[in-house]
Amino acid sequence: MAVTWWASPAKLNLFLHITGRYEDGYHALQTVFQMLDYGDEIGVETSDTGEISLAQSISGVADHENLVYRAAKLLQTETRTTEGAKLHIHKRLPMGGGVGGGSSNAATTLCALNSMWRTALNQSELIELGQQLGADVPVFIHGRTTFAEGTGDKFTDITTPDTVFLVAHPNVHVSTQAIFTAADLPRKTPVISSQHYSFNATQNDCQEIVCKRHPEVAKLLQWLLQFAPSRMTGTGACVFSVFSDRISAEKTLKQLPSQWSGFIAQGVHTSPLLKQLKQYSI
Numbered sequence: 001m002a003v004t005w006w007a008s009p010a011k012l013n014l015f016l017h018i019t020g021r022y023e024d025g026y027h028a029l030q031t032v033f034q035m036l037d038y039g040d041e042i043g044v045e046t047s048d049t050g051e052i053s054l055a056q057s058i059s060g061v062a063d064h065e066n067l068v069y070r071a072a073k074l075l076q077t078e079t080r081t082t083e084g085a086k087l088h089i090h091k092r093l094p095m096g097g098g099v100g101g102g103s104s105n106a107a108t109t110l111c112a113l114n115s116m117w118r119t120a121l122n123q124s125e126l127i128e129l130g131q132q133l134g135a136d137v138p139v140f141i142h143g144r145t146t147f148a149e150g151t152g153d154k155f156t157d158i159t160t161p162d163t164v165f166l167v168a169h170p171n172v173h174v175s176t177q178a179i180f181t182a183a184d185l186p187r188k189t190p191v192i193s194s195q196h197y198s199f200n201a202t203q204n205d206c207q208e209i210v211c212k213r214h215p216e217v218a219k220l221l222q223w224l225l226q227f228a229p230s231r232m233t234g235t236g237a238c239v240f241s242v243f244s245d246r247i248s249a250e251k252t253l254k255q256l257p258s259q260w261s262g263f264i265a266q267g268v269h270t271s272p273l274l275k276q277l278k279q280y281s282i
């Protein structure tokens, strides 16, 4: 059976405000999820054996914990389909870097298999399943650059300026859970309206404590700020810089000190996955 490849794009949190905390310990957020044209790819070979397998493992992640495998199993169980699949993962995105690679892989797997297995769940049913896999899975199923609230699951789509991003990784790992349980995390940022969003009037509320705990993130941020406005995404560790043209972004990437790594991506309104799904269903 031939492999069909599906896009699994990255996101950036252009800002991240923590506006409160729910009784279950989860935080109320406001953020802009910026979809990028750059990411991983998930290859799907369907079969009628009912078996789900990964063609290759990801280092450090047990196969049964891999979000690609878990997403396929969840869809199979929920829809009671007798179909199976062999799933390939082409990784480009840094793991646990705040660019949502694992969440995006899960979203792509759910959406691609729903099309290829013809299980016919609608987008809100897929989002409900996605929520069970992680807080950032729903936005990748939604597939548009959007202003998000709640735990990142209430969306108001917005148009952001045409931007080329340099996304850099400081090669340190930041635990999302450790940041969200930190006593000194600011949790009372006033709520803003999606219409009044601007990059300059917002911040990432996690950035200061991540920089304190992980000096390498602070060092990378200081280095990037010489060239362009820059900010951390999510709970880190990646930092992005905002450029209006690709040449300047590429020039800066070429100068990136060798202990760090990075990539260039264009901000997009509609994710490459959503575009592909529309074509597939035509």
Ligand SMILES: C[C@](O)(CO)[C@H](O)COP(=O)(O)OP(=O)(O)OC[C@H]1O[C@@H](n2ccc(N)nc2=O)[C@H](O)[C@@H]1O
Pocket (backbone or CB within 6 Å): 013, 025, 026, 027, 028, 029, 031, 098, 103, 133, 134, 135, 136, 137, 150, 151, 152, 176, 177, 180, 234, 235
């Ligand atoms: C902060 C963001 O990166 C913004 O994009 C995400 O909302 C985090 O998404 P994620 O990594 O998929 O997060 P999950 O795996 O669902 O949660 C990891 C841990 O972060 C904390 N967490 C996460 C999201 C949220 N709104 N409040 C939280 O307190 C919880 O302690 C949870 O145990």
Ligand SMILES: Nc1ncnc2c1ncn2[C@@H]1O[C@H](COP(=O)(O)OP(=O)(O)OP(=O)(O)O)[C@@H](O)[C@H]1O
Pocket (backbone or CB within 6 Å): 058, 060, 061, 065, 066, 067, 068, 089, 094, 095, 096, 097, 098, 099, 100, 101, 102, 103, 104, 105, 136, 176, 234, 235, 236
């Ligand atoms: N297919 C997968 N790709 C990447 N990580 C995976 C995958 N499956 C499971 N994981 C686990 O999920 C963790 C978080 O991965 P992910 O890349 O989504 O983090 P992130 O970029 O910090 O995302 P977020 O911004 O949503 O917090 C990884 O550290 C890894 O242990």
